[in-house]
Amino acid sequence: MQAVLLETIDGNVTPTLSTIDEPELRPGHVRIAVRAASINRADLLIRAGTHTPAAAAADAPPIAGLDACGEVIEVAPDVTGISKGDRIMAMVPGGLAEEVIVPAAAAVPVPSAWSFVDGAAAITALMTEHNALVTAARLQPGETVLVHAAASGVATQAIQLAKVLGAGRVFGTTRSHSDSPVLRELGLDELINVSEANFADRILELTDGGGVDVILDHVGGPYLEDNIRAAAIKARIIGVGRLGGATGTLDLEELARKRVELIGVTFRTRSDEEKFAIAQALRDVDLETNADSLRPLIHGTYPWEKVLEAQEGLSTNKHVGKIVLEVG
Structure with missing residues (x-):
């Protein structure tokens, strides 16, 4: 499959579209065919060397991306409540790939009125701001x-x-x-x-x-x-x-x-269980009912082959809303 790898070239971290092996499905997880993923400030910090991305394997370059939105194409036998064909969005490392393995507890259903681009634009922001407003601020x-x-x-x-x-x-x-x-x-x-x-x-x-x-x-x-x-x-x-x-x-x-x-607040020091709890809290908001009110504002979309151009667009700070990459 294809994925955007974070390769170090001449001392610089550069996102590069490459071919890698498909990830292995693990218990408690689902496999999704990724349709869209968003660009985030952390992507720029990773390229600047101030953030360290998680690598898929010790001897492999890490895959870019912090989130993904797509269609479930395989479900581990021990997973309930998610079926093949479901549309889900999730905060997941390495989301910029044709396929990604997502913990079932991190998966959030995409509202029926939303596109895959909407889901990709929304998930990281919703997780971040729900945690800030509800858990931290106790609004x-x-x-x-x-x-x-x-x-x-x-x-x-x-x-x-x-x-x-x-x-x-x-x-x-x-x-x-x-x-x-x-x-x-x-x-x-x-x-x-x-x-x-x-x-x-x-x-x-x-x-x-x-x-x-x-x-x-x-x-x-x-x-x-x-x-x-x-x-x-x-x-x-x-x-x-x-x-x-x-x-x-x-x-x-x-x-x-x-x-x-x-x-x-930050996600970098949170355990998986803490992240799963935030995903559950977000599911409790009833996104389906509030889909119109929470539809994300999208500044623009790019094909994922133009990931570097999309990241540069974010770095100018002239955008209003999210920048999203369409995958495949």
């Missing part, structure tokens, strides 16, 4: 939410998911007014252009000085000081990404006064 109905880097692929899904989960007003930050119409269609109540205004000042204006209950931060260090200013009493600040850097200024006095919780 309660009616609470206010601030989503930083609101035009990014995971953040657009966060806006939609927050509304489905019963959030009150949802605010977002970007560096461009051009993102406003499409983000408002997703459910955003107010977009703050950080190139023109300080987001903390604006949040305090919009909330009559009260601040927001939950902050989903995809920017990181540079926003830390103003996140504390924008936070309500007993707010939860969830560090999802660090697009702007990993270090910032923290006012410990204000953190204590407001009794703010600062929580970091």
Whole structure:
């Protein structure tokens, strides 16, 4: 079968379409014929050498990709609840291959109204943001939410998911007014252009000085000081990404006064059981019923032969929504 391998060429990690052996089906797993997979920020970090991908075998280059969406073509005898022909999406290492072996516990059904491209665009973002909003932030109905880097692929899904989960007003930050119409269609109540205004000042204006209950931060260090200013009493600040850097200024006095919780989230240090629990929590959302409200915003699609071009498109930070590769 064909797969996109992460090969080191002249010292650089380069995604290369190659031919490899088909993976072996294991107990508790299903085999899917991959139809689409998304491009993620971690793909760029792997190429930059700051993240280490998991290799399929000790003597083989790792396969690119963090997720996959496709059709089940084989089911291990001990697996129940999944049948051949089912359409599933999953966070799985090495998703950029014609076939991938997925733990049954990680498989999430694709809503009937969604395409394979929709499923690929949604799964990593939904897993990430559901964990951030529900497990980490403990979002309660009616609470206010601030989503930083609101035009990014995971953040657009966060806006939609927050509304489905019963959030009150949802605010977002970007560096461009051009993102406003499409983000408002997703459910955003107010977009703050950080190139023109300080987001903390604006949040305090919009909330009559009260601040927001939950902050989903995809920017990181540079926003830390103003996140504390924008936070309500007993707010939860969830560090999802660090697009702007990993270090910032923290006012410990204000953190204590407001009794703010600062929580970091990542999948890199989670056990399989923890990841499976997040997949189950996502299945409990009833994606079929909420398919229209959670349909992912897709910036563009590429044939998987153009994986490098797609990754370069992500690196420009000019996209709104997810970038997806169509496989095969």
